[in-house]
Amino acid sequence: MAQAKIKPRAEDYAQWYQDIIQHADLAEPAGVVKGCMVIKPHGYAIWEAMQADLDRRFKATGHKNAAFPLLIPMSFLEKEAEHVEGFAPELAVVTHAGGKELEEAYCIRPTSETIIGHFFAKWIDSHRDLPLLINQWANVMRWELRTRMFLRTSEFFWQEGHTAHATHDEAKEEVARMLDVYRDFAREMMAMPVVRGIKSAHERFAGALETLTIEAMMQDGKALQSGTSHDLGQNFGKAFDVTFQNAEGEREYVWQTSWGLSTRMIGALIMTHSDDDGLVLPPRLAPIHVVIVPIYRKDEERDAVLEAADRIAADLRDDGLRVEVDKRTGMKPGAKYYEWERKGVPMRLEIGPRDLEQRAVMSKMRLAELDERGRPMKETLPWDGLGVEIGKRLDRFQEELYERALKMREENTHLVDTWDDFVAAFEGSKSSFVYAHWDGTTETELAIKEATKATIRCIPLEGEGPPPEPGKCIKTGEPSAQRVLFAKNY
RNA sequence: CGGGGUGUGGCGCAGCUUGGUAGCGCGUCCGCUUUGGGAGCGGAAGGUCGAAGGUUCGAAUCCUUUCACCCCGACCA
Missing domain, CATH: 3.30.110.30 (C-terminal domain of ProRS)
Known part of the structure; x- marks a missing residue:
């Protein structure tokens, strides 16, 4: 594990951001592939938590998941004039495969409106086929000139929703609905306040009539575009001949939408909540809610403490908490505290011989007030009803993070x-x-x-x-x- | 892509000006003692010095090219 200190935010915010990613073991630059990163298990677990919640919200609003090809024929991009103009400079293109040059080059998808438009044209025939509500979890590639981990990498992971509707009003409703899904996700899961709004013509998605966005404030006062929802009008419908027969028997172009949210949100999480001691995670997205650090001197103590720690962990898991018992030997408790704090675990429990006698544990939140002596405040919690008490504290912590972020935004x-x-x-x-x-x-x-x-x-x-x-x-x-x-x- | 900076063991760095075949701290491994806020002592392992060419008896060090990363721009989720 790295030992150099995390650069304080006030000294160098960009370096601090890099340090958090390294010290929390979230990701590292791929190095062998320009602009790409390796998302490490602790970072990917956060993305998985985001995915699980978003996926549930998408399904609750009637969407179904599907998967489309990674490669898109170049000619597809060219069918929508503004779209190709917007994306052409940052495409990665495959020209050879199977040992010979391809007749038509493929690009690696920068986004999938075009290839999905192609299939929508095949799948949609009647107004009874509408609305068609599809989501794809995928990686995409945009050859960015300047990359920053999570915020802008050449390859990134996201979800892209693609829908087709019979009327413009319906499509606009969908665009607004999904923007609100993103807003709610940011509020409820990320504890991150956002401003919903419309992008100016200049900032709009290439090929859209209108782009809606949620914008969040990072700790340095800069904004991060955190999710977008596009009203594509009939632009892609016309480009890919996506038509349906309406109830009156007339042929019409569909009205489409697309909306996306990416692994950039992990960067947003870092820059919304974390501090000079490391990552701070809202409990609802934390891969580990509670880490238990056993404390003992002698072998006899060790067995009793570990037995109790395991039992408590099992009970807490039954209560739906994600718990890890740090049984590593040869490491002082203090060293473990610092490590788990760097990784953003919201709550720590310490259990030692004293606690066994009292049938209690010592608890400490990731953002704890300091006492008169400058030590973090801890709280004794009895074993009875422990899961419920921890649940309350995690809920409160989640809410405090939101309030803190909101206050920071309002003050700025x-x-x-x-x-x-x-x-x-x-x-x-x-x-x-x-x-x-x-x-x-x-x-x-x-x-x-x-x-x-x-x-x-x-x-x-x-x-x-x-x-x-x-x-x-x-x-x-x-x-x-x-x-x-x-x-x-x- | 323009400007600037940096690549030396897992991490952080020194060495480069003035070429002589690599060192420090942390981490890692083994042992003993430790363990309620970053342990101590003893022993050990680990590096084609980003890569490729060149100059030289000899290159981490000098020259050329190249790759990657970081920062500031322009472009973008």
Whole structure:
């Protein structure tokens, strides 16, 4: 295990982020494949927890999983003009296979709208076939110029939902519904508050009529686009001839949507909750809820302590908790404490001879207050009803993480009305969430980015951000219907 | 892709200017003593110095090329 200290956030946020990933043993750069990473077991377990919950939510909203080819004929991409323009620069292309050059090159999927569009055309014939609600869990590849672990790697894992509907209204409902699924997932599982909104034309998905997004604030004030839901209109329907016969017997193009959320969320988790001591995980996504550290001096003590630890672990597992007993020898308890804290385990139990006598355990939460002597506060919990008590504390911890993240965001969210204040808000490497008026043009959006590096993260949906009120564009003074969210972003 | 930086045992680094065949800390393995907030002592293992060429009697060190990673941009989930 690495021994060098985690770089404090205040000194070098980027280095801190790298250190957390290494010290928590989440992933490492592949090295032998540019821009790709190996997600290690502790990191992958977090993704599996995310997948399990999202999959349940997708199925609860009527979606079914399917799998489409990794390789897509190049000609498919070219069928939708904006789509190919958006993705062409970052495609990895397969030109040879089976020892000879292919007649038509394949690209490794950067996203699957095109190949799924092709199959939708085969599968959909009648309005009775609609809506068609499909999700795919997959890896995709986009040859990014600058990569950062979890946030932007050449290969990444995600889910992509693809649906086809008979009417635009139905499709728009789906787009909004799935955005809310993402919002709820972020809130309930990740303990991460998000702002829902609409992407500006410039930030929209290549080939979409409209892109909805959830944007989260990271600890350094930058925004992270955390999930997107696209209204594809009939663009792909027309490109792939996906048509159906309506109730009146007329042939119509379908209305499609797509929506995705990726392993980037692990990066979001890190930058939302973790601290200078290591990873901090919300209990609902933690691969291990509780680690039990047995403490003993003599062999007799050892047997009794381990027996009790195993029994408690078994009881807690029966209560639905994910528990690990750290039986490693030759390692002092303190060393184990530090290691599990680096890995983000929400709660630790210590059990030793003293506890055996009292029929109790010592418990310590990952984010514990310090006492007068600067030591983390611990709490004695009796064996009776232990699972219930731990459950309560984990639930409270989950909620505290959310409250803490929300507070952090609110303290770093501002309404700005003058250009000078706007520039000051993004001076140097500073970032925060700034709600300001914008005249609605891409030209102004780009000028603001050029001057401040801040971009429009989204046009907030109703109920998000400040109440809509007309005003004047921060840059041009032209009329604006509502404030939009500006921030630097990952 | 432009600019900058870095590649030396699992991790963190020194050595490079002034070439002489690799060292430190942590970790790992074995033994004994330890174990309620990062253990101590003794012994041991582990490295084609990112890769390929070149210069040289001799290259971690000098030259060329290349690969990867990190940071700042531009591009993007």
